[in-house]
Amino acid sequence: MINSLLVAASLKSIEEILDDRGIPYKLEENSAYKGYKELWERSEEKDFVLRQARPAIKRIFSKEPYVFKSDGDPLYIRFNDAKRRLKKDSFGEILLERADKDWRISLSVKSDAKVLATMPVADRDMDVFMNRVMNAFNEIDDFGDRIFGIPCSQQYFLDMNAILSRFEPYDKQRWSELRRDDPFVYSTLITPMLKAIGDEIPRICKDHPEAPQRLIDYFYGKIDYYYINPIDEVQVTRIGAVNSRRGLGRIPNNTNLFTPQVKFPTQLLDVRFANGRYGELSQDTIQFSFDGGWSVCLTIVPGSDEADERSFALNVYLPVTPFGSYRDQVDWEPEA
Numbered sequence: 001m002i003n004s005l006l007v008a009a010s011l012k013s014i015e016e017i018l019d020d021r022g023i024p025y026k027l028e029e030n031s032a033y034k035g036y037k038e039l040w041e042r043s044e045e046k047d048f049v050l051r052q053a054r055p056a057i058k059r060i061f062s063k064e065p066y067v068f069k070s071d072g073d074p075l076y077i078r079f080n081d082a083k084r085r086l087k088k089d090s091f092g093e094i095l096l097e098r099a100d101k102d103w104r105i106s107l108s109v110k111s112d113a114k115v116l117a118t119m120p121v122a123d124r125d126m127d128v129f130m131n132r133v134m135n136a137f138n139e140i141d142d143f144g145d146r147i148f149g150i151p152c153s154q155q156y157f158l159d160m161n162a163i164l165s166r167f168e169p170y171d172k173q174r175w176s177e178l179r180r181d182d183p184f185v186y187s188t189l190i191t192p193m194l195k196a197i198g199d200e201i202p203r204i205c206k207d208h209p210e211a212p213q214r215l216i217d218y219f220y221g222k223i224d225y226y227y228i229n230p231i232d233e234v235q236v237t238r239i240g241a242v243n244s245r246r247g248l249g250r251i252p253n254n255t256n257l258f259t260p261q262v263k264f265p266t267q268l269l270d271v272r273f274a275n276g277r278y279g280e281l282s283q284d285t286i287q288f289s290f291d292g293g294w295s296v297c298l299t300i301v302p303g304s305d306e307a308d309e310r311s312f313a314l315n316v317y318l319p320v321t322p323f324g325s326y327r328d329q330v331d332w333e334p335e336a
Contacts, residue, residue: 006230007093007109008040009049013057014077014094023068028078032093036079047336052230053109055330056237060226063249063258066103073100090223105248106225119143121193121300121312122164140164143197143314147218148211150204159196163189186283190300191273193312194286197298198271201288205268212290213264216244219296219316224248230332241326242318248326262322265290274319293323 011033018025027033040046061067067075076097080090092106122140140160144152166188205211224247230237241248241259249259270289274282274297285299299315321327 003109004036004039005043005045005049006053006228008036008043009046009053010057010094010107010109010228011036011077012040012046012050013054014096016054017057017061018067018075021068023070024074026074026076028076030079032079051333051335052237053228055333056228056239059239059328059330060107060228064105065252066098066101066250067096069098069101069252073098090221090225092223092225092227095223101252103247103250104223106221106223108225108227119146119314119316121197121314122160144200144204148204148208148214150208150211152200153203155203156196156200159199160193163192163196185302189312190302191283194273194284194298194300197314198273198286198288202268202271209266212266212268212294215288215296216264216290216294220244226326231329235332236329237332239326239328239330240321242321243326259326260324262324263292265292265294265322267291287319293320295319 015025043049069075076099078095078097080093080095090106092108094107094109095104096107097104120139120141121143140157142152144150144156201211201215220242222245224241224243224245226239226241226248228237228239242262243249243257243259244262244264246257246261249257251258268288268290270287272287272289274285274287276282284301285297287295287297289295295318297317297319299317301313301315302311
């Protein structure tokens, strides 16, 4: 979940630092930017979140010399919408760019800063005029073709169809009345669908050595990113970065990096249902582990919209940052 007030505080910190150094910049004033500015103006916690954000932004900028380049085009600052769509080039909320230098970085400010994306699994439509549900799911997403450019096997679609057909006895129930903790939703739908996905990805990886990199590459986006995460108990803000495209920590006129590069994975090592908070096996989350310390978790979430279109979606996130990634932390600024 995005910490919108912390995004606004990060933006304020960026503006203060650039103004203090006399660095020209330009803000893209889209709907996301306006939302953050309005939130900031009415907030009564400005001082508190600035104490969290400002030291982290300063530390990140100390590793990014291109931020302070005063020649050429102004530094361009733009913003992603609240929910990252798959077509976005980064899942960070704040993007900094110098197009004339071919330099761009992203800042992710979330309570769980490693959430990458959401993608469909399957959906079915309710005919709102006839007040009934169509007899079958109208679409099962071919995630293999979407992610890898390799269509899923016929076995995957047979498995998914068999699972989703079990929903028929519930056609007359409203989707919203099927709570996420309903045993039927887990045991009959979510867990079996995850198992079908967990069986299919190893099939693809077995025959296509490029598949592990494509999986990470697809969700990762085109822009390397830093993330910041305040820890209230110890009053520090943790900073992390995943630098797989050599976009972070670039030194002008030098091929070296301030921030270590992390290689994309090449091999799928393990597939298992993730452990829950108390060590129990999860019913809605499956984890794929790759070489280099990469892991990806997929969580299936049931949902519906205002027209009661019924669907399942995958939330995709990194449970840990890969081996060799940049990690740091800074103390909060003292109270005034």
